[in-house]
Amino acid sequence: MRPHVTVNAAMSVDGKIALPSRTGVRISHDEDLRRVHELRASCDAILVGVGTILMDDPKLTVKKEYAKGRNPLRVVLDSDGSCPENAAVLDGSAPTLIATNVNCTKTFPNADVIRCGDDQVDVPKLLEILHEQGVQRLLVEGGSTANWTFLSGGLVDELLVFTASMIIGGHSTPTLVAGEGIKRLEDAIRLRLQRASPVGDGILLEYTVVRE
Numbered sequence: 001m002r003p004h005v006t007v008n009a010a011m012s013v014d015g016k017i018a019l020p021s022r023t024g025v026r027i028s029h030d031e032d033l034r035r036v037h038e039l040r041a042s043c044d045a046i047l048v049g050v051g052t053i054l055m056d057d058p059k060l061t062v063k064k065e066y067a068k069g070r071n072p073l074r075v076v077l078d079s080d081g082s083c084p085e086n087a088a089v090l091d092g093s094a095p096t097l098i099a100t101n102v103n104c105t106k107t108f109p110n111a112d113v114i115r116c117g118d119d120q121v122d123v124p125k126l127l128e129i130l131h132e133q134g135v136q137r138l139l140v141e142g143g144s145t146a147n148w149t150f151l152s153g154g155l156v157d158e159l160l161v162f163t164a165s166m167i168i169g170g171h172s173t174p175t176l177v178a179g180e181g182i183k184r185l186e187d188a189i190r191l192r193l194q195r196a197s198p199v200g201d202g203i204l205l206e207y208t209v210v211r212e
């Protein structure tokens with residue numbers, strides 16, 4: 001058993017989710033922020049990869065000006081424990097869990113550690129553990145590599161993408177999904193568009209993932 005998994009992201013029309021320097025910027029429109037914070041408040045946990053922590057240092061809490069509700073558990077995929085001790089997710093303002101591989105011996109202030117996976121974090125196993133601990137709804141907030149692990153592993157129920165009316169460009173600018181990618185079109189991860197709604201100057205696309 002695993003939690004219900006939602007991936008949420010904001011991208012440009014050309015699919016970029018950050019600047020070419022990989023620095024995170026707010027691509028989402030102001031009008032979309034309320035939805036994102038209400039979504040956070042409705043979930044039991046929010047997960048990101050450590051790449052996002054290192055580039056953006058997000059706090060991953062519910063901002064009171066946008067939504068009411070408790071802060072979900074913050075979860076970081078961090079095989080070798082490279083999350084800096086002064087990262088915002090370690091500020092003690094919400095419960096935090098660092099998921100490492102079984103060889104990592106690091107500990108972190110204000111966070112628990114789960115060790116699973118020999119090299120990278122074993123995400124299916126982690127989801128099982130989170131579910132056993134009461135996490136029923138998990139929100140994945142990137143970045144590209146974490147999104148690939150979840151989508152390619154068949155671990156996503158819905159994908160919500162705010163598409164801003166802008167182009168960012170750049171050969172190696174992070175895109176919505178990275179990883180190895182598929183080899184044949186038949187292997188594409190198929191989505192079903194459930195809704196497309198204008199929000200601010202962009203569009204919110206809501207998909208479910210098609211199960212074979």
Ligand SMILES: NC(=O)c1ccc[n+]([C@@H]2O[C@H](COP(=O)([O-])OP(=O)(O)OC[C@H]3O[C@@H](n4cnc5c(N)ncnc54)[C@H](OP(=O)(O)O)[C@@H]3O)[C@@H](O)[C@H]2O)c1
Nearest residue numbers: 009010018022024049051052079121142143144145146149
């Ligand atoms: N616009 C948006 O919505 C949005 C949201 C979030 C992030 N971003 C952008 O995304 C970029 C970061 O993306 P990223 O791809 O570099 O990093 P990421 O997906 O945030 O983190 C990936 C890292 O997580 C660790 N990890 C451990 N186990 C993993 C597993 N099983 N699967 C995947 N990752 C695992 C790996 O590092 P170790 O090997 O060290 O463990 C891996 O390199 C930044 O530019 C950020 O600004 C944009």
